[in-house]
Amino acid sequence: MFDPCNAACKPSGRNAPTSCVMVIFGGTGDLSQRKLIPALFHLIREGFLSGELRVLCVGQRPFTVDEYRDMIDKGAKGFIEPSLFDAAAWNAFVARLDYLSGIVADQNTYQRLSDRLEAMRLEEGASADRMFYLSTPPSAAPVIVEGLAAAGLVKEDLGWSRIVVEKPFGQDLDSATKLNAQIAHVCDEHQVYRIDHYLGKETVQNILVFRFGNSLFEPLWNRNHIDFVEITATETLGIGNRGRYYEEAGALRDMVTNHLLQLLSLIAMEPPIAFDADAVRDQKSQLWNSIMPMTPEQIIQRTARGQYGPGFAGGKRVLGYRDEENVAPDSRTETYAAVDFRIDNWRWAGVPFYLRTGKALAAQVTEIAIHFKHPPLALFSHIRSENDLPLHCIEPNVITLRIQPNEGITLSFGAKQPGSEMRTSRVSMDFYYHETFNERLPSAYETLLLDVMRGNATQFLRRDGVEAQWRLITPILETWKALSPPQFPNYSFGSDGPQVADALLARNGHAWTPLVPAQDKSSA
Ligand SMILES: NC(=O)c1ccc[n+]([C@@H]2O[C@H](COP(=O)([O-])OP(=O)(O)OC[C@H]3O[C@@H](n4cnc5c(N)ncnc54)[C@H](OP(=O)(O)O)[C@@H]3O)[C@@H](O)[C@H]2O)c1
Incomplete structure (x- = not known):
């Protein structure tokens, strides 16, 4: 058998x-x-x-x-x-x-x-x-x-x-294509391992197991059940002494290319025919290729950028980006970027994938939140409380995959509160890596170095994938450059980010998950 x-x-x-x-x-x-x-x-x-x-x-x-x-x-x-x-x-x-x-x-x-x-x-x-x-x-x-x-x-x-x-593999589509051609001129693609250390993280690797190693979730993983997806990678620190590098890069190049687009591909790609390097990378490239590069009008509607100003951290006054070392006093470099990507395929048509990343924000969080649709019938919404106030409606389900900190997965759902009245609350089922496995998580570089030695390129970028990513990001960079200078700084150090990013989601009736510093469970 x-x-x-x-x-x-x-x-x-x-x-x-x-x-x-x-x-x-x-x-x-x-x-x-x-x-x-x-x-x-x-x-x-x-x-x-x-x-x-x-x-x-x-x-x-x-x-x-x-x-x-x-x-x-x-x-x-x-x-x-x-x-x-x-x-x-x-x-x-x-x-x-x-x-x-x-x-x-x-x-x-x-x-x-x-x-x-x-x-x-x-x-x-x-x-x-x-x-x-x-x-x-x-x-x-x-x-x-x-x-x-x-x-x-x-x-x-x-x-x-x-x-x-x-990384970085180029600065835009032209430079990435040129670099790939130079490498291809002297060696074969199977010899090239383009490393993005995000892909070596245990919790990133677990996304594929979660999706394709369980039969429970995959039938729901489409536009019929999912309302929108948030992919967040935020940091509490400013740019520190990396001003020279950051002035050239900015948040979009530094984080959205590679890291966030990788997370997007793992969450949204079709099941590969095998768990091997080419099968997985074929599906990733197909996914990126099914996102249409945005027109300048769409970029204005579906992206937001920000730059942090001065604020307070740990009770102390901290510098804004333009006051940091090696940063121009009138710098236009974004330290925050948000994009509403749409995947033009059968599974995901109409579902927004909101990506956000930034420095000097309220919490350090890397996570993916899958927001499910409301139930088709609001069965409990007509029941009133004693004071004739409506009962709490059950909020839609959310699956949160936490990359860091507190690596794990949370499923939130509605439950009846105990008592004779029909009252509901939002509760959650939590899985924490450290609690469940009680083992040391290897660092991303440990995993990836071992993969190179074993000849396993599954978690590395292939040439076509790099170019597919830049095809999506380059028009945004060009449009942002061509627009009149943004009103920077537009968010304070330690806040949840600029208002323009909130407006990006509000337009579709959605809102970002608030950035709340996580309680450390890693030593649990
Ligand atoms: N640091 C990180 O956390 C991090 C994370 C992700 C990716 N990366 C990537 O990893 C690479 C190395 O980063 P790093 O932070 O280690 O940089 P780094 O501290 O500046 O060190 C790079 C090393 O490269 C050598 N080098 C400098 N200029 C060179 C040149 N023109 N030609 C050849 N070699 C030169 C220097 O060594 P010698 O002069 O002694 O030869 C230097 O020690 C970069 O591509 C960076 O984007 C770094």
């Missing part, structure tokens, strides 16, 4: 081969110190790296190997989770890190890298499987990929060769 569980749920396995050489370009930078190196150490401590992993950083600074190890010891050690820290294991890990100093624009660097890798393979027994992680500014990516190719390092004669490219 066919056993679907046996067929589909083959564990990827703690023992899947993971021996490789990981070459990090930009191994001295913030991402390497805070995320990549700690993720590798966590994977070793958790027993996931069964093979012989070697790490070689290629950096432009004239460090010796010992100086590099010292830098990592001082920098990355502070980001190791205390529950996984062990001094002897850490020292042994750091003592095996390698460093090669070289300028990325100099072809000689790649020849020396190739020689070093070959020596590691022949003399030290290192693997011929290689991961090249580009943790460098976006402008360096084409130079490095071409340098690797010219030195023969993307050939897969003896082992695999995979290139991990960090």
Whole structure:
């Protein structure tokens, strides 16, 4: 008899081969110190790296190997989770890190890298499987990929060769298409892993299990039952010392491209025919392609932007965006963006998908709220209370998928209050990851690095997906640029965002879920 569980749920396995050489370009930078190196150490401590992993950083600074190890010891050690820290294991890990100093624009660097890798393979027994992680500014990516190719390092004669490219993948459709073409010129798409760390989060991965691993929800997952969907990713902090980066990026580029459009695709895509890289990414691309790019008139109607002004945080007065370091005093850069996307397919026609993101807001929340329609008959609304006041109507059901904090899922529904009168309340069923599984959640980078080593590209962006996203975002960027300067700042630090974003939903009779700081349940 066919056993679907046996067929589909083959564990990827703690023992899947993971021996490789990981070459990090930009191994001295913030991402390497805070995320990549700690993720590798966590994977070793958790027993996931069964093979012989070697790490070689290629950096432009004239460090010796010992100086590099010292830098990592001082920098990355502070980001190791205390529950996984062990001094002897850490020292042994750091003592095996390698460093090669070289300028990325100099072809000689790649020849020396190739020689070093070959020596590691022949003399030290290192693997011929290689991961090249580009943790460098976006402008360096084409130079490095071409340098690797010219030195023969993307050939897969003896082992695999995979290139991990960090976001952002371009600044608009033109630059993304050009970057993709430059990469495609020297290596095959199956070798390219475009990383968006959001996709490595447990709760993001759980969206697919929630939708396609349960028979309860999928029949309701369409325009007949769902009224609207809210996708929220907000932060309480301002831009801090990232003014230079943020002035170029803005909220729409920084968060809506990649992160929020990824969440949208997971919530709205059709079921893939299998849980493999191409099947899942085919469905994502199909979903993005079924959203028509908006006309300038639609953009005016269906988008909102904002920029934070001064306010109070933790009882202290805090700066507005235009007063931050490296920000122009008349900056037009948005620190808040909201878009009402419509998906022009059979399942979702007419259902608004509201995406919002911003800095310096009232709460740090990343979640998706699925708002269901009212019941077809308001059975209880005619019953009056003793004072002849209408009873509370039952509010429509909402399923909330919390990405962070308090990772989990809440289903809210109406229930009768105890007593002889017919009174109703809104109650909820809650699932919290930490309460249920009582296990450490791996960081997104741990999950994704392991995926690269195992050759699983499901949670990485494919070329067509990147371009499909920019096809949606570029017209908004262009229209916003062409319009007369917005009245910025238009929301205060610590508020729920600009009024124009409320008006965006009010037009359709909807309202945003208020931003309420969550009570921490993670230690429960
Ligand atoms: N930091 C994060 O949390 C984060 C999150 C998501 C994505 N990212 C992406 O990850 C990448 C790295 O970010 P980061 O925050 O680590 O940046 P970073 O702190 O500025 O470090 C990047 C490293 O790249 C090297 N580098 C600088 N300029 C270069 C150039 N012109 N050509 C080649 N190498 C150069 C530098 O190392 P050497 O000079 O020593 O070689 C530097 O240490 C970026 O693409 C960023 O968008 C970062």
